[in-house]
Amino acid sequence: MKSVDIEKLNRENFRSMMNVLSMPGKIEKIEELFNSSFLAIANTLLYSEVSFYYEGKEEFELIKAITNPKEADTKNADYIFCDELNEFIFNQGKIGTSIDPERSSTYIVKCKNFKGLNVRLTGPGINERKDISLPINESFVNSFNEKNSYFPLGNEVFFLNEENEILAISRTTKLEIL
C-alpha cells in the first residue's frame, strides 16, 4: 500500500497558499491528498482550534477525523469551503471587528478553471497592477469590494481549479472590471 506523508504535503501546500496570498493573482500548484486538492487544502488549514463550514460533494469525514476542527455555520466559521462560488454564503461570512480583524472567514472555492471575468488587481502584493481572469461575475466583484471596503475588515478568497492550481485575492486587493 502506498503511504502518504501528510505533514510533507501540508508544508508544501501551505507554502503555495502563503505565496498566492502574499501575491494576489499568482498561480501555484497544490498536491493532492486522497485524490483531491480541495481536501489537501482542508487538511493544511484545519486543526482543533479553528472552525469550518462545508456544503458540497467532497467526502470530508476523514479530514474531520484527522484534523478535529469544530463545525460551525456560515456566520461563525473561520474557514468556509464551497464547491462553487456562492454569493449568498460569501455575504454571510464574518469580516472580523476593528479590534480583532483576523477573526474573519477565509473562503476556499472550487472552480473549473480561472476563466471568467477579466479584472485588474491592485493593492499590497501586486507590482502596481495585475490583469487576470477570475471565475467570478460582476455581482461578486461588487460584493467583494463592498465587504472589503472598510479595511482592515474583510475576507480572503482562494480559488482552486480542476488542474490543482490555486490563486487568491486578499481583503487588501481592489478588483476593477476591465
Added chain:
Amino acid sequence: MRYAFLDEEAKKEIRRSILKAIAIPGYIVSFASRELPVARGWGTGGLQVTLAIINEEDNLKVIDQGCDGSVNAVNIRNFISSVTKVNTTTSTTDATIIQTRHRIPEIHLEENQTLVFQVPMPDILETVEPNISKAKLLHANADYSKLWVLLYEDTSQFGDSRISNRYPVMVNNRYAMDPSPIPKYDTPKLNNCKALQIFGAGREKKIYAIPPYTNVVPLKFEDREFKVESFENKVCSRCGSTHSFLDEVYDDNGDIHYYCNDTDFCDTNLKSKENK
C-alpha cells in the same frame, strides 16, 4: 524527531497567524507560542515562523546583526538544519528563507524569498502606551497621536527624532508597525520590497507581516526629511564599499576602522574585486 521540531498542530497555529498577518499588512496577530530548546530572547518567534514555513526545497540563511557567523546565527542555523536537513547558505541571493535579527541584507531581495525577523518587542505603541488592551484599541481606531506627540517632542527639543532603531513605520497607510530592531538605515528597504517579510515575537506571542510590493513609510512630519545613519566619507577597510551600513571598530592602537556590517555583502564585494 518530527520534521522541523514543532508538532503539526503548532505549525498549523503559526501558519493560520501567518496567513492572517499577510492578509492584514502591519496588523499584529496573536498566536499560541510554543516552547523551543533555545532561551527566550534568542529568537524563538523568528524560529517558530521559520520552522512553520520551511520545507525540503528551501535554502536557509540565518544572520544576526548582519553576520552569518555570530553565535546566535550559527546556533539557530545548526538547529534548523538538524531538524529539517535543509540546505543552508550564507549567500543572500541563493537563500529562499532568510532569518534575521537587527538587519535587512544590503543586496536587494527577490520575489521568491522570505525574510523572517526575530522580534523582541512587536508593538510600536509599547513605548507610549504600556497598557496592551489600550494599545490594541488605539490600533483599532488608527489613533497614533501619542506616537506623533513623541516625535514632536523630540523634534522640538532636538531638531529630529532620537529614535535610532525600531523607527515607527506606517504600513499600507493603516497600521503603525514596529520594524523590529533594524537601524534607521534599513527602514527604507521595507518599502515596496519584492520579498515577503514576516515578523515573529515568541515571548510576546505575536506575528505580523508585510507582503511584497507594500507601501511602508516612516512616520515623519511633512516638513522634516527622514534621515538615516550617514557614512559619508567612510569606506569599508576590507572591501572598499562606500554605500553599506558600516561597523566602527577600534584596533589595538586606538585607530578607528570601518567594516561592512553585512558580512555576505562584504565577502561578495571582495570576491568580485579579486576576480577583476
